[in-house]
């Protein structure tokens with residue numbers, strides 16, 4: 001349907017280049033224009049209401065109308081709307097937030113660096129590691145191992161860490177020196193009869209073989225989200241990370257935890273690292289750091305990494321890295337307020353309770369559905385994978401875009417959903433969601449799934 005002339009939708013088609021969009025299809029279909037938000041809900045420009053089952057992009061942790069965050073931003077803008085942190089300049093929000101993050105870190109951390117997005121934070125961490133290894137006299141040690149289906153962002157180096165084809169194809173990526181090992185997804189990747197424990201052991205051995213094949217003196221770091229988000233919400237076996245971390249220690253390879261989605265209680269603990277048994281050397285976070293009201297990301301580094309950076313900077317006279325908006329006072333003030341709200345609300349206890357409810361309800365409602373292969377997740381993050389053949393764990397033909405069709409039907413039924421690789425539907429609602437809202441959200445998802453089942457059966461695409 002062609003939108004009315006001069007409508008927001010028509011002007012969007014005329015002028016906007018959207019992230020993650022099929023632009024030719026967009027010229028025909030136009031945008032979904034979201035006008036306002038309240039609690040866990042958003043409203044489009046026609047006034048239709050939707051529950052946000054993914055908190056936007058796994059990020060609007062405190063929902064869409066937190067007045068305290070608005071006030072924190074306004075107060076900071078009145079006091080000091082901008083200052084930078086170059087050449088040892090500082091300001092209170094930057095210092096307070098740094099201290100708060102170090103106090104909350106899952107392993108001993110020394111310093112915090114701020115950027116504006118998860119991608120920039122990951123790029124910054126890569127540059128820190130390269131810089132450090134040059135500074136301490138091991139210039140060979142630069143290669144990085146990440147995982148297939150991992151998602152770390154889209155700037156050149158972060159996209160090279162990312163292990164998803166859509167982020168590489170036509171972009172001439174990944175850059176040299178970035179390697180990808182297997183996805184720790186037992187459901188698809190285990191050998192017949194292989195236990196989770198054996199699967200974890202095999203994947204840790206794969207990492208060791210990779211390090212040995214490349215040469216331990218050339219491998220600098222291993223990069224992982226505690227739970228893979230955009231790759232389809234993939235939880236590794238319980239012993240996967242401890243086994244891998246033991247291998248990394250043996251060869252002096254750093255562990256970088258990308259907590260951009262998992263950080264700040266998403267998995268039921270403050271950090272995904274705590275849920276999955278990781279003691280990172282570097283931790284990257286963003287999104288729920290400021291409840292996503294303003295852009296800010298952070299990289300926390302251990303004393304060892306800091307010492308390497310300090311060494312190089314004193315030789316050269318500066319550490320030639322930093323963004324105009326690194327530690328910008330307004331997003332930093334909002335992040336401080338966000339962390340205070342998490343503490344005051346005891347949001348961890350809330351997430352544990354409603355997360356258990358969401359996990360149980362998802363399994364009760366959908367695990368037996370003929371089109372659902374696996375329901376997985378913990379805390380307030382979950383994946384529901386749609387399959388063409390439940391018995392054989394066989395996905396639909398990607399060309400059928402089954403997950404995208406479910407998202408579209410979800411919109412009709414009042415829920416915004418996110419379809420990912422292998423038609424895995426991601427659930428990661430605002431952390432403030434209640435049990436009743438979870439039930440309402442899943443009622444809507446159920447109605448959309450029933451309608452999709454009927455459509456696919458009619459088109460002879462459905463299983464059975």
Ligand SMILES: Cc1ncc(COP(=O)(O)O)c(C=O)c1O
Nearest residue numbers: 117118119151152153225260261
């Ligand atoms: C785990 C992870 N890392 C990094 C990023 C990139 O963050 P940004 O989109 O802010 O660059 C994302 C974004 O979803 C993410 O999920």
